[in-house]
Amino acid sequence: xxxxxxxxxxKNKLVEEAQATGNATIVARKYGVAKSSLSxxxxxxxxxxxxxYTDNTVNKYPEIKDDPEELKAALKQNEQMKRxxxxxxxxIAVLRDLLKKTTIPLPTRC
Numbered sequence: 629x630x631x632x633x634x635x636x637x638x639k640n641k642l643v644e645e646a647q648a649t650g651n652a653t654i655v656a657r658k659y660g661v662a663k664s665s666l667s668x669x670x671x672x673x674x675x676x677x678x679x680x681y682t683d684n685t686v687n688k689y690p691e692i693k694d695d696p697e698e699l700k701a702a703l704k705q706n707e708q709m710k711r712x713x714x715x716x717x718x719x720i721a722v723l724r725d726l727l728k729k730t731t732i733p734l735p736t737r738c
Contacts, residue, residue: 634661642666643673 642659646652646666656663 639669640673643669646670 642655642661643666646655647670649655652666652670653663655661656666
Protein backbone atom coordinates (compact mmCIF):
# COMPACT_ATOMS: atom_id res chain seq x y z
CA UNK A 629 0.00 0.00 0.00
CA UNK A 630 1.36 3.37 -1.01
CA UNK A 631 1.90 5.98 1.66
CA UNK A 632 0.09 9.26 1.04
CA UNK A 633 1.53 12.65 1.81
CA UNK A 634 -0.62 15.71 2.30
CA UNK A 635 0.21 19.38 1.97
CA UNK A 636 0.35 21.55 5.07
CA UNK A 637 -2.55 23.65 3.74
CA UNK A 638 -4.70 20.52 3.44
CA LYS A 639 -3.78 19.41 6.95
CA ASN A 640 -4.59 22.85 8.39
CA LYS A 641 -7.92 22.89 6.55
CA LEU A 642 -8.90 19.53 8.02
CA VAL A 643 -7.74 20.48 11.51
CA GLU A 644 -9.73 23.72 11.46
CA GLU A 645 -12.82 21.92 10.14
CA ALA A 646 -12.47 19.24 12.82
CA GLN A 647 -12.20 21.89 15.53
CA ALA A 648 -15.18 23.80 14.12
CA THR A 649 -17.40 20.72 13.96
CA GLY A 650 -16.02 19.14 17.11
CA ASN A 651 -15.90 15.72 15.43
CA ALA A 652 -12.63 14.56 13.90
CA THR A 653 -14.03 11.19 12.87
CA ILE A 654 -16.59 12.69 10.51
CA VAL A 655 -14.04 15.03 8.96
CA ALA A 656 -11.57 12.17 8.49
CA ARG A 657 -14.21 10.05 6.76
CA LYS A 658 -15.32 12.96 4.60
CA TYR A 659 -11.82 13.45 3.19
CA GLY A 660 -10.72 9.80 3.24
CA VAL A 661 -7.97 10.33 5.81
CA ALA A 662 -7.16 8.02 8.71
CA LYS A 663 -8.56 9.33 11.98
CA SER A 664 -5.24 8.64 13.70
CA SER A 665 -3.46 10.89 11.20
CA LEU A 666 -5.97 13.67 11.74
CA SER A 667 -5.63 13.30 15.50
CA UNK A 668 -1.84 13.69 15.22
CA UNK A 669 -2.29 16.77 13.05
CA UNK A 670 -4.70 18.27 15.59
CA UNK A 671 -2.33 17.73 18.52
CA UNK A 672 0.60 19.16 16.52
CA UNK A 673 -1.56 22.13 15.52
CA UNK A 674 -2.49 22.81 19.15
CA UNK A 675 1.14 22.56 20.27
CA UNK A 676 2.32 24.92 17.53
CA UNK A 677 -0.55 27.32 18.15
CA UNK A 678 0.26 27.55 21.86
CA UNK A 679 3.97 28.05 21.16
CA UNK A 680 3.19 30.67 18.54
CA TYR A 681 0.81 32.41 20.95
CA THR A 682 3.46 32.51 23.67
CA ASP A 683 6.10 33.80 21.24
CA ASN A 684 3.75 36.53 19.98
CA THR A 685 2.93 37.58 23.54
CA VAL A 686 6.60 37.83 24.46
CA ASN A 687 7.40 39.84 21.33
CA LYS A 688 4.44 42.15 21.82
CA TYR A 689 5.27 42.94 25.45
CA PRO A 690 9.06 43.09 25.84
CA GLU A 691 8.81 43.93 29.54
CA ILE A 692 7.45 40.42 30.15
CA LYS A 693 10.34 38.87 28.26
CA ASP A 694 12.79 39.71 31.01
CA ASP A 695 10.77 38.08 33.80
CA PRO A 696 9.62 34.49 33.15
CA GLU A 697 7.52 34.46 36.31
CA GLU A 698 5.61 37.50 35.10
CA LEU A 699 5.02 35.77 31.77
CA LYS A 700 3.68 32.66 33.51
CA ALA A 701 1.41 34.79 35.66
CA ALA A 702 0.10 36.70 32.64
CA LEU A 703 -0.59 33.50 30.71
CA LYS A 704 -2.30 31.95 33.74
CA GLN A 705 -4.47 35.04 34.14
CA ASN A 706 -5.31 34.93 30.44
CA GLU A 707 -6.44 31.30 30.72
CA GLN A 708 -8.58 32.14 33.76
CA MET A 709 -10.22 35.01 31.89
CA LYS A 710 -10.94 32.78 28.90
CA ARG A 711 -12.52 30.19 31.19
CA UNK A 712 -14.65 32.82 32.92
CA UNK A 713 -15.77 34.24 29.58
CA UNK A 714 -16.74 30.76 28.40
CA UNK A 715 -18.71 30.15 31.58
CA UNK A 716 -20.55 33.46 31.16
CA UNK A 717 -21.39 32.70 27.54
CA UNK A 718 -22.72 29.29 28.55
CA UNK A 719 -24.75 30.81 31.36
CA ILE A 720 -26.28 33.36 28.97
CA ALA A 721 -27.14 30.63 26.46
CA VAL A 722 -28.82 28.52 29.16
CA LEU A 723 -30.80 31.49 30.46
CA ARG A 724 -31.94 32.43 26.94
CA ASP A 725 -33.02 28.85 26.31
CA LEU A 726 -34.86 28.77 29.63
CA LEU A 727 -36.56 32.06 28.84
CA LYS A 728 -37.79 30.67 25.51
CA LYS A 729 -39.22 27.59 27.24
CA THR A 730 -40.92 29.38 30.13
CA THR A 731 -42.63 32.25 28.39
CA ILE A 732 -46.19 32.61 29.60
CA PRO A 733 -48.60 33.34 26.77
CA LEU A 734 -50.41 36.64 27.05
CA PRO A 735 -54.15 36.45 27.60
CA THR A 736 -56.20 36.96 24.46
CA ARG A 737 -58.47 39.95 24.21
CA CYS A 738 -62.17 39.36 23.75
